Each structure stands twice: as structure tokens, then as C-alpha cells.
Amino acid sequence: MTSEERERGSKWLDRGGLRPTRQRLALAALLVGDGRNRHVTAESLFDASRNAGEQVSLATVYNTLRAFCDAGLIREIVVDGTKSYFDTCTDDHPHFFWEDDQRLTDAPSDELEISRLPQAPKGAEVSSVDVVIRLRKV
Template identity: 70%
Template structure:
């Protein structure tokens, strides 16, 4: 789900998105600002796939191509303003919340949401092999109806 910005709040959302890009050292191109506005324009954290962001873009005043969505999401991840969470080794979600936290993956709807970090306890993770370091640990808890 992406931000639905009311017309009267659009300029404020664009300003917030432009600042988000600038703080990451990304040039605020028209396409990046459009996608950033859909992602963070309302100040809320969210999880999106390239396809859901593309669909939201198609409904916006300034749509972009699916290829541009993929390229922009990669640039946002490379700049450190988005975090990619992979489910099933093939489906990627992009999270605007960069804090360490676990996720629920809802199998029935194919959605990803934050899980309460304060309820997760990891006693230990394996040591990294020689010459390697742990870059991150993603915890995805899969849910399905009983």
C-alpha cells in the first residue's frame, strides 16, 4: 500500500520526499520524487513491492514505467533509504522503516507487515565464515489462517 495524498497536502508531501532524497544524496529527478512521494510523502512507514508501487504510480498524476520503478527501488536501497526484504527467495518487499525489526508475512494475502520487535528474542546467531561479516539478519515470520 502506498500513500494516498490529498490534493491540498500534495506540495507538502513533495517537499518531504525531496528532502528524503536529498538527505540520501540522491538527485531529486521527477521520477524519483514521484515514487518517493508515494513511499514517504505522508510520513508513514510502509512495505511495497515493485508491482504495487508501479500500480500506485499509474494512478498518480505523474506515472512512471515498471522498469523505472525497479531501477529507482534499487537506487533507493543502494542509497540506504529503503531496505529490501526477500520472501521465498524470489519475492522482494521494500521497507521504509530502516530500524532493526522482524516482519510478519501473511501467506493468504501476500502482504508484509512489521512484527513487534520487543517480543522477538534472538539468543545467538551463527558466526560468519572466515573472511565474511554478517551484513544483516532478516526475521520473517510466516502466517496463515488455521
């Protein structure tokens, strides 16, 4: 990783109020170091960290992703009950889930129109709406 990637990762962690441990810095640099948004799974980030020569366990990756979510730096997108993706773009936007290759990508939000939501039950409020559009090749 370059010093620029590490610097971007460090600033990103600072925005979330997180202490820049060695593991957090390494994972942050992989997630945002190039300045682009991405969707990752814990497993894909673990593989990327190993390929970059970082010594980070899969459990540490899971815990770090949870800390990044709690700090508001990333969003968790649950595709089904067993598969979560983590998105570095935290703005509200829909996603395409490509079933054939298990990939999550951004969908154009200007083409999505939600005209009405059901009323939240008494004592609750809608905190967010996740839209995942499943696709398969024909």
C-alpha cells in the same frame, strides 16, 4: 500529490544524496509523503504511481527502488526467491508475511529474542539478520 508530500519526498531523497529527478520525486512522495512507513513491492508502487497520474514505467520503478536501497533509504526484504518487498523503515526489525494475501507487516521487535548466531565463516562478518515470520489464517 500535495506540495507537502513532494517536499517530504524531496528531503528524503536529499538525505540519501540522490538527485531529485521527476520520477524519483514522484515515487519518493508516494513512499514517504504522508510521513508513514510502508512496505511495497515494485508492482504495488507502479500501480500507485499510475493511480496518481504519474508516467513511470515498471522498469523505472525497479531501478528507482534499487537506487533507494543503495542510498540506504529503504530496505529490501526478500520473502522467497521471487518476491521482494521494500520497507521505508530501515531500522532492524522483524516482519510478518501473511501468506494468504501476500502482505508484509512489521512484527513487534520487543517480543523477538535471538540469543546466538552461528559464527560467520573465516573472512566474513554478519552484516544483518532478516527475520520473516510466515503466517496463514486458520
